[in-house]
Amino acid sequence: MALIFQRLARNFIKAGYFPTDEATLAGILRLLDTDAAQLRIIDPCCGEGVALAEAKAHLEDLGARVEALGVEFDRERAWHAKELLDAVIHSDIHDVVIGPRTGSLLFLNPPYGDAVSDKAQTGDRAKADRLEKIFFRSTIRSLQYGGVLVLIVPHYVIDEEFATVIARGFEQVRYYRAPEQRFRQCVIFGVRRRSDRPDQGIKAAMLAAARGEADVTTLDENCADVPYLVPQAPADAKRKFHAVRIDAPQLIAELRRLQRHTLWSQFATQFGQTGLSVRPPLKALRQWHLALALAAGQISGIVTAKSGRTLLVKGDTIKSQQRSVKFIEEADGGITEETTMTDIFVPAIRGIDLTPGPDYGAIVTIR
Structure with missing residues (x-):
C-alpha cells in the first residue's frame, strides 16, 4: 500500500524529535499483519501522528477496525496529530494515564538523547538516563501480553541494561537496521510475554547486532521475513486514556466533542424554572x-x-x-x-x- 500521509509531515527536528522516515515506515508495515476484528494501537510520542496514521490505514486494509491513540508533548505537533488519529493528548507522557495491557500494538519512536542529569545528586542517579529508556519503561506496560512492539532507536542505545529489559519482557525479538541511517537507527520487533527472567540468547543477539558484531538485515523492500500478527484488543479492557492535567484548548475541544453527552444542551430545561412566576403555598x-x-x-x-x-x-x-x-x-x-x-x-x-x-x-x- 502506498504511504498516504507522508506528504502531511513537516520535516523538522525539535526537542529530540526524529520523525520516522518513509522508507523505514514502509519496511515496518510490511512486517505487520492481522486477522483480528478490533485493534488498539498506541504511540506514546506520536509527533504529528503520521506514522501511526499509516499503521492504522495499513491494518484497516487488512480488515480490522483500528483505534489509534497518541501522546505528544509539543503543542504544534499534537494538534496536527489530532486531525489524523482517534485520540491524541497534548501532554508530558508522565502526566498521562494509559490502561495497562490494553494495546495490540505499541509503536515507539521516542525522543533521542540524555535526560537532564541530577547534578546535585539528590536522587537515586547522579548520571542522566537516556530518554529512550525512560519512555520504554514508562509505556511498555500499556502493551497486552501477545501484543507487538515496534521500537525505533539509535543502535548505540542498546546497551547491557536495555537489552536485558527487552529480553526479559519479549519473545520473537528481531533486530533490523533502518534503511535510512542518518540517525543510525535500528528497528526492534518483539511480542510481549509473561516472564521475570531475560532470555540470554535474545540479549546476546541484540548486543552483538548493536555493536556491529553480527550480520543485521536491513528493513527494506528486500526483507522477506514472516510478518508479526497483531492480536485482537482485549475485549474486557475498558479504554483508559487520559491526562492528569488538561489545558484549556483541549478541554474546550473535548467538551465540543462530547456535547451530546453532557447536560449543557439541557441548560434551559434544568435551570429554566427560575423564570417561572412564584405561586403562594396553599397553606401557611x-x-x-x-x-x-x-x-x-x-x-x-x-x-x-x-x-x-x-x-x-x-x-x-x-x-x-x-x-x-x-x-x-x-x-x-x-x-x-x-x-x-x-x-x-x-x-x-x-x-x-x-x-x-x-x-x-x-x-x-x-x-
Whole structure:
C-alpha cells in the first residue's frame, strides 16, 4: 500500500524529535499483519501522528477496525496529530494515564538523547538516563501480553541494561537496521510475554547486532521475513486514556466533542424554572418549612409589604445551641447540676431596607 500521509509531515527536528522516515515506515508495515476484528494501537510520542496514521490505514486494509491513540508533548505537533488519529493528548507522557495491557500494538519512536542529569545528586542517579529508556519503561506496560512492539532507536542505545529489559519482557525479538541511517537507527520487533527472567540468547543477539558484531538485515523492500500478527484488543479492557492535567484548548475541544453527552444542551430545561412566576403555598408555612426553604436558598430577592416598605432580603439558617440546666438531688442530700447543650438550626432572614426615608440602607434581621 502506498504511504498516504507522508506528504502531511513537516520535516523538522525539535526537542529530540526524529520523525520516522518513509522508507523505514514502509519496511515496518510490511512486517505487520492481522486477522483480528478490533485493534488498539498506541504511540506514546506520536509527533504529528503520521506514522501511526499509516499503521492504522495499513491494518484497516487488512480488515480490522483500528483505534489509534497518541501522546505528544509539543503543542504544534499534537494538534496536527489530532486531525489524523482517534485520540491524541497534548501532554508530558508522565502526566498521562494509559490502561495497562490494553494495546495490540505499541509503536515507539521516542525522543533521542540524555535526560537532564541530577547534578546535585539528590536522587537515586547522579548520571542522566537516556530518554529512550525512560519512555520504554514508562509505556511498555500499556502493551497486552501477545501484543507487538515496534521500537525505533539509535543502535548505540542498546546497551547491557536495555537489552536485558527487552529480553526479559519479549519473545520473537528481531533486530533490523533502518534503511535510512542518518540517525543510525535500528528497528526492534518483539511480542510481549509473561516472564521475570531475560532470555540470554535474545540479549546476546541484540548486543552483538548493536555493536556491529553480527550480520543485521536491513528493513527494506528486500526483507522477506514472516510478518508479526497483531492480536485482537482485549475485549474486557475498558479504554483508559487520559491526562492528569488538561489545558484549556483541549478541554474546550473535548467538551465540543462530547456535547451530546453532557447536560449543557439541557441548560434551559434544568435551570429554566427560575423564570417561572412564584405561586403562594396553599397553606401557611410551618417553622420547619421555613427552615428548609432558607437552607435551600429559596428565600431571597425584593420583598414589598402592603404598607409600602421594601426590603432586599437573603435567607439563611444559623447553627446555634440551646442550653438547658437540670438539678439532680443525690441520695446523700447533695445537689448536682447537669447542663445540656443541644445544637439547633435557627432560621434567619437579613435584609437591606430600600424604602425611601430615614431608614434607607439599614440592615434588618428577621428571626
